[in-house]
Every structure is written in structure tokens, then in C-alpha cells.
Amino acid sequence: MEAQTSKVVLSLNAKEVDSLKDGVSFKKNPEDGRCYIIYKSSGGFKACKNQCKHQGGLFIKDIEDLDGRTVKCTKHNWKLNVSSMKYVNPPDSFLQDELEVEMLDDGGMQLVELSPIDPWLTDPRDPLELQEGEITYLTHACMELQLGQKRFLFDPWLMGPAFARGWWLLHEPPADCLDRLCAADLIYISHLHSDHLRPNGGRLPEKVDLMMSDFAGGASGFPMTFHGGKYSGELNTVQCCPGNIVEPWGTPFTEQRCYIAKHYVALSEAITDPPANAKIYKDSWEFDLYVDELNSAISSEIFKHESWIQFYYSWAGFQNYNLVVRMIETDDSFKPMSNGYDYLVDFLDLSFPSTRPDREHSYIEIKNRIGVMRYVVLHGGLWDDLYIGFQNRISRDPDTYHHKFWNHFQTQLPLHGPDWDQFLQQVPPIQETDALNYGLLNYCSIL
């Protein structure tokens, strides 16, 4: 069990407590300027930091909320219901961390923050003597750090695209980049996104130690460990690396440590003194090689059977959520394919209706480039490739971000892909005429 520390972050005297009105009050600690929210109701007080869980924005009163329970973030409009400490936009997403409210005998009040002790503070070590090191920028977020005889390599995306076919390297890595990778004493992977881990078709060299953070599974921060390209709850499941795996902090994720992934933005502009004859920018990417690989999924046997849809979404395991999604397969210009699939998924009961249900529901329409969508389906990949890779176009009604839905397809898919062999064994053999027309579960034509 981890030790906890408690800290009084705000004190109010009896008069200040008496002046608190029912509903939301904003308070600032005059000593350190930090802001807090207090919610008063007949049931007592609740309190939290005035700090949005998304990216730390400040809340203000939400004037659209007549009940006076909701506050709205000034950065990107997330909304928090302070009476329940649940975020209402995005819905069904996060809980705000509460502060303890302690009422004092003299009528005053204290807000107390309980927190785990930062592990690097519980057992502080003497700082090592500073040594000169050398940092070599390879490409994107990948750098090599040499300290004494040790070499560390960070975030190796060294070849090919990231996020399916959405991101391509801007800077040409040195010709010996794979040798450097293999010679590294330790490889640090800040998070799971493919622009931080694609050294060589996603494979890491053998017998090199790995260091992974326990946070920033996405660039905005999630607990992170992974297995076969998926998040998992266990750390020691990276299949391809028999070296040691080091988790630097070994503690539960905390919001404060989630911003490391921003570093490459500055680096891309920071090449001021390249070695002589270094080629800085890439001028060829072998697009066809990688795009053809993705597009090879289009003709997979499974898509000759309409029931792949039920099989895939049953495998994905997302339901009991009042959302209907229309998925449309398109060409590269996001024009629907005449022989592509176009279908509805009702995630309330995981059904596949031919028209939208009569009940009130949220609705999202997603146009996906056929090659990438089928590749993701075929391999049971995360949907990062689709939307971070710019491989789809999304419209939604109402204009609400459904965190629960996206988070599931971004982080919660089963570790192992769908068992398509089993699927093909259980579907009836396809007739010649059907084979010619496969892919025609067409929402528009059904309407």
C-alpha cells in the first residue's frame, strides 16, 4: 500500500464559509494563487481543484446550466458537473479528483489534498556528477543520447509511414540509424503511437533494454503498457524484445507527467548545425510499397461475407451506449465506393439496422478510406490509424465528443485480433454470383 501525504491547500474562516452560496463558488488561495471550486448543497460540501482534466484549463460558470451545478472549461469547453464530480462533456468519461473537505470546530473549513508520495521524492538519491553528453537528432521524435559509454535511443520511428499512411517522415534519418538502434544500450519509448515506435516494421532489435513510461499511452496521457501493438494492464508483455524492460516511475499515472510527447515539435525546427553532407529532408518515401500493403486488405476473403460486420463488432466488444454509427467505405477522395460497405451499427444493443432507430440517439457518420479501414478490421488494429492518420472524415449529431466510444476503439480493443480463420470456417461458402457482388450491404440502397 502506498503511503499518502495530506496537504491543506485552502483554508476559509467561519465568515467566509457562511458567505458560500448554494451551488458553485470559485475560490483562490491568496498565498499561492491556486484556484479551487466548492459546491454547496443540502448534502454538504464538495471541492476540487479548478483544473480541467483534459489539459489543465480553468473552469468558469456554465451559463447554459440553469441548475448551477456545471462549470465549463475555458480552453476547449469540457464541462464538469461539480455536484457529482463527473465530466458531462465528454459524456461518460472522467471523474474529477475530489479534495477532502474538513469542517473545523470554529466554523472554518479546510480543503485537503491527499496524494501518493512522488516516488522519486520518497527515496531521493544524491545527484550524479554531471557529465558531458552528446545528443544526435535522427528524425521526428527520435534522438540518440550518448553519456559516457552508454547510448540511449528515444522514440524510434525511422522508416515507413506512421498511423497507417497518414504520417510520413520529414527528416532523413542518418544512413546508419538502424545500426545505432541495434547498438543502443537502452531504447526509450515515450508512448505507444506508431510515430514513436516504428523502427523497422514495428520490430525492435533483440537484447536491447527497453524503457517505457507508465503514462502517455496517447499524446494526451493514459496509463500505458502494451502487448502486440495494444494497451494491456501488464508491463512485461512486449513480445518482440527479450532485453530488460524498465518502467522509470513504476507508479500510478498522474496527470502532471503527461506532457513529454510535445518535445518533437520544437526539435523539428532545431536543426541548426547538421553534419557536413547530411541530407536533412527526405525526398522519397516508397509510398507505393506501404500503401499497397494496406490496400492488400481490400481483397481479403472475409469481406466477401457481409457477416464480417457482426463478427468484427462483436469482437470489438463495445455496446450499451446510445450511439448509432454509420460506416462508409470510400476511395482516397472520401467518395463512397459503389461496391463498398455502407452500414449502421447501433451500439445500444449492438445491432445492425438498415435505417436509424426511431428513439432519440447520438449519431456519427464516418467515411473511411477502404484500404486502411479493412486493414484495421483484418488485423484488429486500434482506430488511431484511421483518425490520427487522417484516413476518415467524421460528422456527428449532436456535435458531442463521445469519449467512451473513441476511447474503446483507441485503447480497449481485445489484445488479440478477430479470429478470421474461425469466421471463415463458420460462414457458408460463397456462391459465384455473390462473390461478384460482395460488399453491397448498402445503407443508401436499403433506404
Ligand code: FES
Ligand atoms: S483543457 Fe479543458 S477542455 Fe481542454
